[in-house]
Amino acid sequence: MKLKNIKIKNFKSLKNIDINLEYLTLITGVNSSGKSSLIQALLLLKENTSILNLISQGYKQFEEIGINTNLNSGKYAILGYKKYLLTYDSTDDNINFELSNDDNTFNIVIQSKENFDMKLSNGNSKLLDIFDDNIFCYLNTDRASPANDYPLSKDNIDKNFIGLKGEYTAHYLAERKHEILPIKQLKHPDSITEQLLENTSHWLGEISSSVSISATPYPEIQRVFLAYQYIFGENTTAGFSPLNVGFGLTYVLPVIVAILKAKPGDFVIIENPESHLHPKGQSKIAELCAIAAHHGVQMIVETHSDHFLNGLRVATKNKIINPKESQIYYFDIEKDSLNTLAHPVNIDEKGKIDNWPIGFFDEWDNQLDKLLW
Secondary structure, eight states: OOOOEEEEEEETTEEEEEEEOOSEEEEEESTTSSHHHHHHHHHHHHHTHHHHHHHHTTOSEEEEEEEEOOSSOOSSOOOOOGGGTBOTTOSOSEEEEEEEOSSOEEEEEEETTTTOEEEEEEEEGGGGGGGSTTTEEEEOSSOOOOOSOEEOOHHHHHTTOOOTTSTTHHHHHHHHTTOBOSSGGGSOTTOSSOBHHHHHHHHHTTTSTTEEEEEEEEGGGTEEEEEEEEEETTEEOOOBOGGGSOHHHHHHHHHHHHHHTOOTTOEEEEEOTTTTOOHHHHHHHHHHHHHHHHTTOEEEEEOOOHHHHHHHHHHHHTTSSOGGGEEEEEEEEOTTTOOEEEEEEOBOTTSOBSOOOTTSSOHHHHHHHHHHO
16 A cells, blocks of 8 residues: 655644655755654654554544553654654644545644643544554664674564664575565566575675675574675685675665565665765665665655665666656755755656756755866
C-alpha cells in the first residue's frame, strides 16, 4: 500500500506542511530546516504502532481513541524534551499528523499541553500497515562504522530487521546470503545469480572496483565477521577487515542491503545514503533507489548530495524510473517565523528540473561565478 500524503501541524518547525509522497521522495535543504523532523514524525508513529494496532484491533473504522505516548525514549523515536516539540509560535496546544492514500485518511492528534496523549480520529487502521516490521525499514545517518566484528541477533534477523544503524547487516548477509532478490530487476548486470550476497558484492563494486564481501557467523561468541576481498582476473586477495578498507564501503553496506532485500510494498527511509562515497558511488546508489522505487518500494531519502540528485535525473532520462514516480522537496526556513517551508521540485521525462528554488543545489554555480568574475 502506497502512502500518498502526510500533513503535519505544530510539530517542531513544521507548523503546517503538506507533503505529497511518491515511490521515491527526495528531501533536501539547508541544515536545521525540518528535514529530520519530517522523518521523526513518521518514526513517532512507527514507535507506537504496536499499541495503536492493539487498540484498533477488530475495528475497521473508529471515531476517536486515546493513548499515552512516550516521546523521550524508544527504539525508533527519541525526541527529547516535550517543550521543544510544539512549534514555538503556535497558538494551538495540539500536534497533528495526517496520513492518507487514495482510499483512506488517518488522523492523529497529540495533546501536548498536559501528558502528550495521542488521539486517533476518523481513521482507518489499514494505513498502519506501512509500519509493520516486515514492511518498514529505517536507516539513520549514524550508521555502523568499520569494526572487527558485528553483533549476532537471530530475533532481529527473523523479523527482517537490520538495525537502525545497520548493525545487524553482517548477520543478515550471513544468514540470508543465498536468498533470491524479491525484485529481480535489482540484480546487478555483472551478477550471475539473483542471490543477495553476490549482488551485494557487485553493487559494492560500484563503490570500490572488484570488491567481494563475505560474512561469517560465530554463534558461540554471538558475533559476525565481515571480510572484503578483491578479485583481479584469476587472482583473489586475502580477506581484509572493515578496518583495513575504505570507510565508505562499510558505511554504505546497510543501504545496499536494505534496498536489495526490499519487496514491492515495503516502506524504506534512508538518511544521507551518500555519506563517505565518491561522486560516482553516490550516483549509483541513486540509480539503485530508482530501480527499487519503480518496482514498488516506497522510499523517503534525505540527502545533501547533488550527485544523488543527478543520478536520479539520469535514471529518469534513461527510463529506469517514471518522472511521476519521484518527488523532490527543498526545505528552507522562513526568516520571520523560523517555520519550515517545503518547496516541491519536479523532474521531467528528460531529466530536467522545472524550477530551481534559491539554495537548491546552486552552490556550484555560485562559486563558479566568483571564480569567473
